[in-house]
Amino acid sequence: MQRTRLKGDRIVLDTSLFVNPDVRDDFGRTPTEAINTFLGLAERLPHIEFYMPSSIFKELMHFIDRDKIPARLLTVLHQKSPSKHELTCPAFLLYELIEEMRGRINKGLRFAEKAVRSVGKQDEREVIQNLRKNYREALREGIIDSKEDVDLILLAKELDALLVTADRGAINWAEKMGIRWLLPERFRDYLLDMIERTGG
Amino acid sequence: MQRTRLKGDRIVLDTSLFVNPDVRDDFGRTPTEAINTFLGLAERLPHIEFYMPSSIFKELMHFIDRDKIPARLLTVLHQKSPSKHELTCPAFLLYELIEEMRGRINKGLRFAEKAVRSVGKQDEREVIQNLRKNYREALREGIIDSKEDVDLILLAKELDALLVTADRGAINWAEKMGIRWLLPERFRDYLLDMIERTGG
Numbered sequence: 001m002q003r004t005r006l007k008g009d010r011i012v013l014d015t016s017l018f019v020n021p022d023v024r025d026d027f028g029r030t031p032t033e034a035i036n037t038f039l040g041l042a043e044r045l046p047h048i049e050f051y052m053p054s055s056i057f058k059e060l061m062h063f064i065d066r067d068k069i070p071a072r073l074l075t076v077l078h079q080k081s082p083s084k085h086e087l088t089c090p091a092f093l094l095y096e097l098i099e100e101m102r103g104r105i106n107k108g109l110r111f112a113e114k115a116v117r118s119v120g121k122q123d124e125r126e127v128i129q130n131l132r133k134n135y136r137e138a139l140r141e142g143i144i145d146s147k148e149d150v151d152l153i154l155l156a157k158e159l160d161a162l163l164v165t166a167d168r169g170a171i172n173w174a175e176k177m178g179i180r181w182l183l184p185e186r187f188r189d190y191l192l193d194m195i196e197r198t199g200g
Numbered sequence: 201m202q203r204t205r206l207k208g209d210r211i212v213l214d215t216s217l218f219v220n221p222d223v224r225d226d227f228g229r230t231p232t233e234a235i236n237t238f239l240g241l242a243e244r245l246p247h248i249e250f251y252m253p254s255s256i257f258k259e260l261m262h263f264i265d266r267d268k269i270p271a272r273l274l275t276v277l278h279q280k281s282p283s284k285h286e287l288t289c290p291a292f293l294l295y296e297l298i299e300e301m302r303g304r305i306n307k308g309l310r311f312a313e314k315a316v317r318s319v320g321k322q323d324e325r326e327v328i329q330n331l332r333k334n335y336r337e338a339l340r341e342g343i344i345d346s347k348e349d350v351d352l353i354l355l356a357k358e359l360d361a362l363l364v365t366a367d368r369g370a371i372n373w374a375e376k377m378g379i380r381w382l383l384p385e386r387f388r389d390y391l392l393d394m395i396e397r398t399g400g
Contacts, residue, residue, distance in 0.1 A: 082291065084291045084292045084295060085290070085291075085292055086291075087290075087291035088288035088289060088290055088291060089288060089289055089291055089294055090285070090287075090288055091282065091284045091285075091286075091287035091288060091289055091350075091354055092284045092285055094289055094294075094297075094350055094354075095284060095347050095350050097294075097297070098344060098345065098346065098347060098349070098350055099346075099347055101301060101345070102345055102346060105308070105339045105340065105345075108305070108308055108309075108312075108335075108339075109308075109331075109332065109335050109336075111312075112308075112311075112312035112315060112316075112331055112335065113328055113331065113332075115312060115315075115316050116312075116315050116316055116319055116324065116327055116328055116331060117324070117328075119316055119319040119320070120319070120320075124316065124317070127316055128313055128316055128317075131309075131312055131313065131316060132309065132313075135308075135309050135312065136309075139305045139308075140305065144298060145298060145301070145302055145305075146298065146299075146302060147295050147298060147299055149298070150291075150294055150295050150298055154291055154294075
């Protein structure tokens, strides 16, 4: 009899788990330590496949000490890009993305105009700092805004995997596309419970 | 024997054909006149089906005198939205859109910063006018940026139709998606040649 694939059999990981200090603490004080802790837990769950998009793995490599990463990271954490020339996305998501961008673009212009009008009342450097902050928030926060974000979403979809990410944009799209997701700060407990239940 | 559908059997129209003075002149001095000219030609081509997305038709109605439009417009120019919950788009287009938007968003911020720095050297009103112009060009020109644009592209794809539009964003996407397209200024000649060849 063919084994039915359990929910959570496949997990796609973002870098935040290892590099974001707010969520990494569960796993270790440094990215390298966090990876080693993760590997220790992952090896007790041989029925779960862990994936990371190649683009995200490349980002991770900026933060970690390659020499201290055990070779088994390569066999435990699979690097894989989504099959971007075979996958499709529902057309209505295109509408949502375009409409959302349109609203954000208008908001960005309003911040720019406000900045121009506040020169004279405020120091120019301060005006530009505020402008950058407000503009980035308006145009990029909570939306998928990089090919790495698209990689995460599409890989999780392709593999019918659980997506572990703290990125609001990726979470929003996971919701739109019916992808299961989990915040990194819950991930250690998730793994520990899996280990307990499977006697790993 | 089933009739093979000829290329050009179905045509999707944008409003520019009727409302943009630069291209409309071939058809008439006013939008209403342009529509009547179009109807005269279309009726000599009974084997061609003409479509307009409902959203675009709604836009068109802002420009024309409803009372002067003959009822036959409704039977000749079909209003139809794309089947947006059934259609899909290739995932690699999502990457292209996100990457393109990312570049444009950065460009928009550079224009905003430049505007802030030019206050004092230039009149504030002038600075804001320039900012708006540059910003809109950077973020919206040559890209699909409204649900009406998406409607055009998806309807042409769904119907395997020729898309008649002057919108650079829609044309760019037509190119990406293998949709035939034609500039409105060539459309009168296109119809006349079809009439000649089919003896209409």
